[in-house]
Amino acid sequence: MFIVNGKGSIITLIAGIFVFSSVLLGLFVHKNFLYFTAFVGCMLMLSATTGFCPMELILKLTKLERRKTSKA
Numbered sequence: 001m002f003i004v005n006g007k008g009s010i011i012t013l014i015a016g017i018f019v020f021s022s023v024l025l026g027l028f029v030h031k032n033f034l035y036f037t038a039f040v041g042c043m044l045m046l047s048a049t050t051g052f053c054p055m056e057l058i059l060k061l062t063k064l065e066r067r068k069t070s071k072a
Contacts, residue, residue, distance in 0.1 A: 011055050
């Protein structure tokens with residue numbers, strides 16, 4: 001997987017996995033897991049409005065390669 005322009009499909013995938021799993025945990029284990037869903041939603045709104053994405057910083061530490069975008 002690649003990060004495109006700093007943010008990309010892997011961040012969206014991780015956010016989706018977090019939301020889906022926390023909703024399932026909230027339904028079947030304990031309702032307090034839904035707070036994690038709210039946290040992920042807040043981080044997505046923060047990223048959309050300010051451009052600051054904590055998950056992007058974490059992924060930069062893993063040294064994922066960037067996809068080279070071609071300008072046609």
